[in-house]
Amino acid sequence: MRVGPGLPEELARLANQPRVKVRRGGAPLTEGKCVVYWMQRAMRVVDNPALDVAIEAGNLLGLPVVVFFSLIPNYPNANLRHYHFLVRGLEDVAEDAAARGVGFVVRRHPDNALAPFLAEVQAALLVGDENPCREPERWRRALAARLQLPFWTVDADVVVPSSVFGRSFFLFHHFRPHLKKQLSQFLVPPRSVEPLYRWRPDRPIDGVVPGPALLNGLHGLDRTVQPSDAFTGGTHAALAQLRRFVTAPLGRYDVARNHPEVQGTSRLSPYLHFGHIGPLTVACAVQQEREVGRISAATEERFLEQLIGWRELSVLFVRHNENYDTWECAEPWARKTLTEHCADPRPHLYSFEQLECAETDDDLWNAAQREMVQTGWMHNYMRMYWAKKILEWTPDPARAYEWAVTLNDRYQLDGRDPNGYAGIAWAIVGKHDRPWFDRPVCGLVRPMSGASTAKKFDAQSYIRQNLG
Template identity: 40%
Template sequence: MISPERIHYRKEGSQGRGDRVVYWMQRSQRAEENHALEYAVNEANLRQIPLNVVFCIDPEYPLATSHSFRFMVEGLAETRNNLLERGIPLSLMTGDSIHEVPRFVQDAALLVVDRGYLRHERQIRNAVAEQTGCQVIEVESDCVVPVRAASLKEEWSAATLRRKLNPQVSHFLHLTEKIELKTDSLNDIDDSDQILSDPDRLLKQIGFFDPPKILFARGGRSEALKRLSAFLATPVTLYDRTRNDPGVEVTSGLSPYLHFGQISPLEVARAAAGRAGFLEELIVRRELAINFVWYNEKYDQIDCLPDWALKTLGEHRDDLREYTYSLEELRHAETHDPFWNAAQKEMLLTGRMHNYMRMYWGKKILEWSDTPEIAYQNTIQLNDIYELDGRDPNGYAGVAWCFGKHDRAWKERPVYGKVRYMNANGLLRKGDIRGYVEKVEELETMLDDQTGI
């Protein structure tokens, strides 16, 4: 049974009309542990009509890149196969969802959508709902505790949200029942399987053809499960002891898969039961980020920061900077700091960055920019474009944290004011930072060898 807190009635529609249920898949790009999908299957069974899942690839999607599209398409190909095994077709469209989806659902009795948390995700869903004549229901499937069940306001910190989340986790963490579709829905299968089986062809078709220039793993549920299995095979204490050591990779690597909805956070949380440090990141920290973008409409602007952070950064805006770098210099890792350059290169080469280096990376952009406002926008832009999990609540909360969000005031320093400071000596104390730099250099050589540069 799907918890009623996950179900949101977006629009009433004509009753008794329409010959199929449509699930517009957007954020939850998977056939398993997907509350929106199971809700749609159940509704199709109750109405005794077919079900069709539709996904719309928009070439104009904000800050999308060829490597993020490729990762997504690889996951969608696997999702389509998994859906077909359940007798559920997936139709693929290209274009603007606001125009394409309403046309697709003209003959639908019900449109089911999954919940998105970012501003543009909500705007797109609102625009589609306004143009449809059928009932629209939104089902939330990409956090453990639904965002409004967790809190009805923006939380100050992880500590304040944790007190509200922890008593509710067990209520929402139960297995999502997989419901058998009873009505034949495979009569109108299109050629989406052929399109999805050839990512190069699809990317070229939408204007994003670009040979792979990063070394990250493939997208898809099976790849996510491999990473989860490998992570769970490590000693429980290893993550807690060494997760902040850049020279030792002990994290799960699941962030991009969670971002694209290729694996459910509930499935990951159940599998990782007993790993308190990891669950703190997966549930409390991740859902603090969701709370942040849901309730703070300025989540991608410096004005999202608490008053104390804005005040102290303003007071130090004219402080002398020992180094300043333009966006292009930062983009190409052309700074004096080999540790920061390695972090930027890791992001360019792999589409990800070690979690601890991501904090150092953002702090230094603040230190090396002419103003806090420029620093904030440059950090957002680099993160959104080059991280596979960019354009995500976690990313926006992570950037904001570097500037004082979800934190407290510290000792006052030049440029930073009372915002938490980080330096290279801290990296040296945390672990093998030089080994991290060497690893990134090896990745750079490996990519050069592969591409013949």
């Protein structure tokens, strides 16, 4: 390792940014030959602040960067549908990493352990990304305790790093002013730091080639849910989808976003979930449309309110609430009202299997469930209705929450995400919402009736599209 004058301060400056968390401190190993970026959440090379930090550190240390991806068969609640999308994305990572001059090594279970890889490539420093969900956070902590080299993680998949807020918020309008204050600093075009040292290992480093065969023979992988034909994974598909969205539907977003029967939203949530695209890339593309006058400031604001506002409020909810995936996350008012109404007669009681198979008496709900099972995605308006009905049709709110999480995580390509837990919490236990008027079953939690929902858009068309 070449140590230039003033290096420690430069590295310290890098590590002290709000987006970076030093999980294991200390100086990079003097005998190190590279900086390793352990890619887990932000599966992209373009607009990836974690990779940028790794490259900047490498440049300061005079070292190249190699990206390491460890493919395990049992990522919590993931199945073939998710893995298929993920693995498609790794092909783009390989292509883009080569173009950018950083290494990329994928290893599959059982040869996927990070520690031997770090030793083999003689890593000086390990950089990772952030994920607020329980297991990935636990893995990062466990790793930091075991490692013999410095380990930093970078909050790469939000516009404003979560550490800036340091807490969750009760309601969206409480969060909005805090968020607005930060946007001039963080809502800026993504950087793309050029690596000064190319990855050229002395000897070949074993790894598997990203491609469709990657999942063959991967034992222990849940193959019960088939891949979706409606979405192709990867950064390249995500950027193409972003271009399609900004050239047409974005202009009508304000109105069309509440019409599940038309494709009026970005449909980028699977890509954002897998980190195939960064939120900054999306936000800047939308800002640019407003700057050239193709969309109004109101449309821009409405879209960014979803992409940054609601999305990052959800991240803070998960980061600061360890019960995010059970009804235990309910605020006291919601817990009280739902408990009081627990014994109310339900209009219908369906089993988990009836719900999963879309066998209810409500065609609109069945259509939404089918959209999710068949395509791996459901329109936002229908997600709200879908979850509210599960609360009405199950024996108690704890079970409603559990079943909604199970179905959402199993079938949605964007499931297993802070947005999903916050969305379900909003619908079932009134999270980020205020008490409404007292009704049977839902109590003070905002209700959503089939009759009024179906009047707000062409429900018959949506039903035909999904029930055939």
